[in-house]
Amino acid sequence: MSKADGAITEVPVSARAGDPPITPELVADHGLSEDEYERIQRIMGREPTFTELGVFSAMWSEHCGYKNSKRLLKLLPISAPWVIQGPGENAGVIDVGDGYALAFKIESHNHPSAVEPYQGAATGVGGILRDIFTMGARPVAVLDSLRFGDLTSGRVRYLFDGVVRGIGDYGNCVGIPNIGGEVAFDRGYEGNPIVNAMCLGLMKKEELITASASGVGNTLMAVGARTGRDGIHGATFASEELSEDSDESSRPQVQVGDPFTEKLLLEASLELIASGAITGIQDMGAAGITSSASEMAGRAGNGVEMEMSSVPVREKGMTPYEILLSESQERMLVVAEKGRENEVREILEKWELEAAEIGCVTDDGRFRILEDGLAVANIPALPLTDGCPTYEREGLESSEIQNLRNTDLSEHLIPEGDLTKTFLKLLGSPNVASKRWIYHQYDTTVRTATAVRPGGDSGVIRIRGTTRAIAATTDCNGRLVYLEPRTGAKIAMAEAARNLVCVGAVPTAVTNNLNFGNPLKSHIYYQLREAVLGMAEACDTFETPVTGGNVSLYNETDGRAIYPTPVIGMVGVIEDVEKITPQAFQRTGDIIVLLGTNTNEIGGSEYLYITASLVAGTPPAVNLDAERSLQQTVLEMNYELKIRSAHDCSEGGLACALAEAVLGDGDNPFGASITLDDQIRPVPLLFGEGQGRIIVSCDPLSLEAVLRIAKKHDVPAIQIGYVTEASEGFQITTREGMVSASLSKLSSTYFDTLSSLMTVTTASS
Amino acid sequence: MSQFQLEIRVKPRPGLLDPQGKAIHNALHSLGWDSIEDVRVGKVIYLELEADSREIAVDRVHAMCRKLLSNPVTEDFEVSVSEEVEAEPL
Amino acid sequence: MSQFQLEIRVKPRPGLLDPQGKAIHNALHSLGWDSIEDVRVGKVIYLELEADSREIAVDRVHAMCRKLLSNPVTEDFEVSVSEEVEAEPL
Amino acid sequence: MRAAVVTFPGSNCDYDLYKAIQQVGGEASFVWHRERGLESYDAVLLPGGFSYGDYLRAGAIARMSPIMEDVVEFANNGGAVLGICNGFQILCEAGLLPGALVRNASLSFQSKDVRLRVERTDTLFTTGYTLGQTLRVPIAHGEGNYEADQRTLEQLETEGRVVFRYVDQAGETTEDANPNGSWHNIAGITNATGNVLGMMPHPERSMEQLLGSVDGVALFTSLGSNLAMLTN
Ligand SMILES: Nc1ncnc2c1ncn2[C@@H]1O[C@H](COP(=O)(O)OP(=O)(O)O)[C@@H](O)[C@H]1O
């Protein structure tokens, strides 16, 4: 026993009968390298027991230990005067004014969803909700960011259908409105879907609580659902690549969500926090009791002792190893103030839930686990949580991608056939078409606070009792990150910020989800580092610090990695709800103005994917300072009440953005007559995805003011047309041809694509 | 050819949480039925099928279960033939 | 006292709409199983119960069905005992 | 109006309903499902949500709660009872309204704005509307498909007990306008004496222009003023 730990009367640790001996194979099976195992032995001063090995394996997995990403994450800016809680807690927290604080975070459930889409996605939502309400905040909105392969595959449709149902059923039942998200379909995600869920919670600033096991002698209580054998070693599993036989071997790891219990747990937890009877609370998420207990101990610099036979279990004969590593859902670890355990129990009883005393906070800095009074694990807590080795690897861009970037795209600049046909094909592509099929399965209006529902550039939730509102969006175009990671990450940031300013929100802070392949491969590590660098630079320019996030690596199937997908979840503040700007045109006769500059770029565009099945070229250039000016321009126009609508250009380019602005939610569409005078070939002009562009509409009387504000910020602005009656149709005239379609054609193309693709039978195999 | 009536029972795999079963269990308890245990809820699917033999009918339904009617990751299934009627000769 | 394992099948009443059955029927058709007819989907509930006799066990479960487990407006139910185990004498 | 908002484990529109009552000047209180006694209230409201997770059947387990005996008694004494969404499902399970709400025909949860046509303006809840008026109100449910046996359905129609129907923009009861497969596009019905209303759409979510519609306001003001008249 090492003296340095200050352990004096250390309880001897007994090897349990029936535990397997520690062999190099067993260590490898636990995802630990030889070096890491040696390090564990040094920390322990002896060979770990089987139980201890399991604990280390979970805590030092990529998922909990951030081995390969921690050093990179340090590069992200994390502070600003409005940041109350930065990375490191269950969720980040920012000050949003009028005494309110916003907790928000995004989290991935990619691997579980690949195996069992419905439960994988559902439990993903459950986990992120718990991260929010354990901060003392009431969840008020969720968003979901999804990626799948092409919908032509039955398996992909099965995954997509299951994921959407899972997200919907869980959030709907708990009663949290969905206010947005994104989805993309591309062969780059075949076999390895991405399921990221983001949650926002509101609280009064003084209601904030953090997850630490403070107060020696305080009681640890397990609260909520019972512990079963499900999801054992999920954290380690999430840190491995999927292979052909993942389906089979990972079955017992499927966790089933119970949103009803979650709802009760949510109410009970907020009541517990308000009661003052507890000093800390944390979700038993990845790596279950192990990570919640050791992290809470680590944060407080204390130790914990827990008796496994006191943990309420669902099945007989569970070993300490299984109890410690189970990832059964809807469970919490609570630190009750000594003497107030009964208050905790009473609150839980009212909500028809269980609470059991399972241990206490100690002063010896040890993570000690007992089974019927005998110690079966005894580990210094700090090295367990913070001692995980972190790696900086060599990153090298693959030549394959350099070649893709250098692809000559000039032949694709010339339209094939009729422009209108091409336009409709693009508008009806699953990546551009309306995502209504998804969000009509999500309750978007429960809690009566949703001022902008999914379908706009950002979702907006008002803060009752104030004039304020919060806007949120998730964005990332993985193709662009794939082609040039640093640029792609900046674009994701720029798009998120544009989406916020379009509704009238000031971009305020960021949470992010780094979905990447295997970081041990140098070209993947390169993507990861470049993406982080791009994000960091944009965060600096936009003054949007990162307050938290999630890393999901090893997103590979049979050695093929997904597109690198650093999903940006960005939140913004609206000071006056009366000034929220809609995406859709509002009135016939209004002037349509384009802010920003059209470009000749088509690299990485949906156009290339649809017409030539190509993911190639250089992503559009992004100028962060210009984006910042653009953001300020739109915000000023909004503040001065000069614009009636605003919509940014993203996938599908200017033509599709204009179509979305005439269609709105389909109920009350307008027409538009547009003339584009640029000296640019029609393909890049109409369908290119050049950055830094926003379409606004205004009353003719405001046009002068609109142009003046743009000029003040040095943002190019040009009148491109006007809003007409729907009966007059949709026309865009360029120097070399035009796009022209009736509103009913636009509407059926845009709104019916996903649902008609999804009415095809979706067999599970 | 005969006409078969089949019954397919699809139930959650042992070990997996069955929230619905749990809720029903609790409800029965609070209504006073307290000697009850182990409530699990599944689906039952009835269908009719024409096939040359009972074995062929069952085989075919097994294939349907694997492909569509059950989720192999979370559910087990059982098939039984509840009736067999000789099809009328044409 | 014996321990009984019961199986309760709750199914939509004939004549009432069964959207789930219809959807499965269509899906099976589109996957190529076209000689199928009359697909109905219900719930199956498994539970264990201690009772003095098989009759008492079944009676009790019938009461549960009438009170909670089925909705008489839309559903019929059937109960069967799948196993009986003599409880160990104390 | 003193209104009881009855909450069950899993209710999640309770707060929205509470706020709607307050907005029209009523006095709302939450009543937990294990409490007893509703004598002191003028109206009893069962909110939406997923009581007991909607496990087994929506509303089936909640209907067994202690408070439901009081709700039945309150209704049988002619008290005003309103069930929205899950509340409607509970009222059907409890036998206060006929029929049942089964899985949506699409088998998918449906969340969107629908249009409703007002078919009755002589109930406690609808005097503030005009006959045939079209309302825009959100729905959010997976089991809202109204079903009953043929006799009950005919009775509902002949007695004019359908209060709201799903219609299209033109006010017609088309199949496309029906979000869940309900018989005759039924969105809300009342009992024979007209004091119990169940509806799937959420009028409590249509109380402010900021959130998309104010078409729910008249339902709550109707209730408030009719109750005031009754008690005076
Ligand atoms: N998975 C999803 N869940 C909820 N809403 C979604 C989802 N995917 C897309 N949406 C919504 O559909 C609209 C269009 O999405 P998208 O094209 O990604 O918007 P943008 O290009 O402005 O980011 C947005 O309002 C978005 O919130």
Ligand SMILES: [Mg+2]
């Ligand atoms: Mg946008």
